[in-house]
């Protein structure tokens with residue numbers, strides 16, 4: 001089976017690429033686990049100065065694999081463990097992360113970007129957080145980070161109405177550093193990562209630590225997980241996941 005997360009390292013930059021293009025890079029539990037392990041190891045490894053998070057194919061990621069959500073709903077369990085572990089790890093990660101987003105980013109695909117330090121997106125990328133469409137609620141501390149980044153009403157429209165942010169809008173609202181033609185996104189992110197890797201890493205890490213309140217974000221993410229897990233077990237969510245599997249719009253009037 002192809003490696004669904006490819007990890008390489010050169011010149012102080014650890015590259016983590018989502019690599020499941022046939023499923024728009026939907027994130028399975030194994031993919032979260034591998035990325036979390038790579039981040040934890042990178043934090044301890046002096047030879048890693050910067051992490052680049054990107055993807056193969058035309059999408060960044062379509063978010064959590066919905067079949068895992070459906071399984072959690074059917075079994076009555078809470079949010080799958082590896083996704084929570086990945087989120088906790090990226091929130092607490094102490095070295096700089098540069099993101100390359102060539103196209104679609106859905107759900108955690110967008111909320112993880114709010115824990116990256118430099119973000120390059122394709123002009124026609126589509127960033128969404130359609131938690132309410134799936135009868136779910138915000139995760140990864142995005143109930144704090146998204147309104148802080150783009151303002152409350154815009155964030156609420158993204159969460160509750162499923163409105164998208166295009167790459168251009170992401171750059172204009174301060175969500176991303178630049179919106180570029182899709183083919184230029186990964187090269188731009190690589191160039192930025194290389195430049196960062198040449199900076200004094202201690203000073204870069206101190207700046208990141210001062211600019212983000214990782215403890216408060218972790219606390220919010222933990223609160224969100226409890227609510228998210230309840231939502232995941234709900235009849236509303238069961239209808240949303242069944243509708244996705246059956247390739248039809250959900251009908252929440254029955255639940």
Ligand code: COA
Nearest residue numbers: 022023024026062063064065066067104106107108131134
């Ligand atoms: N989980 C599992 N499978 C997914 C997926 C996800 N999050 N996103 C896409 N896929 C699968 C599709 O089921 C399809 O599989 P198939 O070829 O076996 O039928 C394949 O990836 C391609 O997706 P498709 O829907 O045909 O592509 P598209 O370009 O028309 O639409 C999306 C792409 C991402 C807009 C659409 O697939 C979608 O809405 N996915 C769900 C996203 C989501 O809700 N994520 C969770 C957020 S919390």
